Amino acid sequence: MVKTTGPLLSQHASGTLAKTLTFSNYKGKSYVKRSTIPLNPKSQPQQAMRAMLKWLTQNWETLSDEQKGTWTTAAFPKATSSYNAFIQYNLAEWSAFNAPTKTYPTNRGGSLAPMFILGAAWEEHRIKITYQAFDTRDGWGLNIFADLNNLFTTAPQNLVVIVTLQDVQEHTVYWTPPSRTTYYINNRAFTTYGRSSSPLGQFEAAP
Numbered sequence: 001m002v003k004t005t006g007p008l009l010s011q012h013a014s015g016t017l018a019k020t021l022t023f024s025n026y027k028g029k030s031y032v033k034r035s036t037i038p039l040n041p042k043s044q045p046q047q048a049m050r051a052m053l054k055w056l057t058q059n060w061e062t063l064s065d066e067q068k069g070t071w072t073t074a075a076f077p078k079a080t081s082s083y084n085a086f087i088q089y090n091l092a093e094w095s096a097f098n099a100p101t102k103t104y105p106t107n108r109g110g111s112l113a114p115m116f117i118l119g120a121a122w123e124e125h126r127i128k129i130t131y132q133a134f135d136t137r138d139g140w141g142l143n144i145f146a147d148l149n150n151l152f153t154t155a156p157q158n159l160v161v162i163v164t165l166q167d168v169q170e171h172t173v174y175w176t177p178p179s180r181t182t183y184y185i186n187n188r189a190f191t192t193y194g195r196s197s198s199p200l201g202q203f204e205a206a207p
Contacts (some may be wrong), residue, residue, distance in 0.1 A: 003151040042178075044156040052094050055162040056140075057089050062164070070103045092196070097156050101194030102140065110191030113139025115165055120185040125174040127205045129185060131163060138191040139165040141202050146175065146183045154186050154199050182206040 060068075060083055068082050076085035090100045101108070115133035122128075131142055144161040145154040152158065160175050177183055183205050189197045 011154065016098040027183050032068045045190070047152045048157050048159040049091070049094075051159060051162060052100075052156075053091060053165075056090050056100060059100075059141075059164060060086060063066055064078070067102045070105075073103060081166060094156055097192045099143065099188075099190035099196040102192040106194045108194045108196075110138030110193040110195050112189055113165060115139055115142050115189045116200040117142075117144065117185065117203060118170065120183075120205040122180070122205055122207045125172075125180070126185060127185070129161065129173050129175060131173070131187070132170045133165050133168055135168065136165060137163060138195075139189060140192040141165055141190055143188045143190065143196075144173070144175070144178065145186045145188075148181065148183060150184055150204075151202065152184055152186070154188060180207050 002071040041124055048110070063086075068086075071079075071082040071089075073079050073081065073085060076088065079085035079088055088126045089104060094100065098108070113133050113135050116131065118130040120127055120129045127146075129144060131144075133139060133142075141164045143154075143159055143161055145152075145162065146160045147158050160177075161173055163171070163173050183204045185205055186201065188197045188199055
C-alpha cells in the first residue's frame with residue numbers, strides 16, 4: 001500500500017503500488033523505482049561463493065611476501081590492491097571450477113598431498129566431517145561438497161566447506177545443512193598452485 005502526505009496526487013508518497021512501483025523519500029526528495037523481488041540470499045550457489053570468499057580472505061595472510069608480490073595491480077588494472085587482485089582472480093576462477101592459487105600466473109601444478117575425508121555423520125543439528133592429510137607436499141586445502149543426490153557431480157554451486165591443510169593429524173569440521181535429511185559428501189584436494197584432484201570418495205550422512 002502506498003501512503004501519501006497531503007491530498008491525492010500529493011507531494012510525498014511511500015510504499016509499493018501494485019507490486020510494480022516503489023515510492024520513497026530521501027532528504028526531502030521523492031523517488032520512484034520499479035519494484036523488484038530480491039534473489040534468495042541463502043541459495044546454495046550464493047552460500048558456496050560466500051564460503052569461498054571467506055576462505056580466500058582468511059588465507060591471504062598465509063601467502064609469503066614473494067607470493068603476494070605476484071598479484072600486482074599492473075596485471076589487474078581494475079584491482080585497487082594486490083589483495084583485491086588475489087580475491088577477484090580466484091573468485092572468477094572458482095566460478096569456472098578452478099581451485100584457488102597462491103601465485104599469479106599459475107601453471108596449476110604442484111604435488112597433490114594425500115588429503116581426504118575419513119568420514120561424515122550427523123551429530124545433533126549438524127554434520128561432522130573428519131579429514132586428514134598424510135603428507136603436506138604442495139597441498140593447500142580440501143574443498144568439500146554436499147548434495148541431496150547420490151553419486152552427484154561436484155561443482156562450484158555445491159561447495160559447502162573449505163579446509164586448509166595444517167599438518168598430518170586428523171581434524172574435524174562441521175557443516176550445518178538447511179534441513180535434517182540425508183546428504184552425500186564428497187571432496188577434492190588442491191595445491192598452492194591451483195591444481196585440483198578428482199573427487200576423492202563419497203560419504204553418506206543420514207540423520
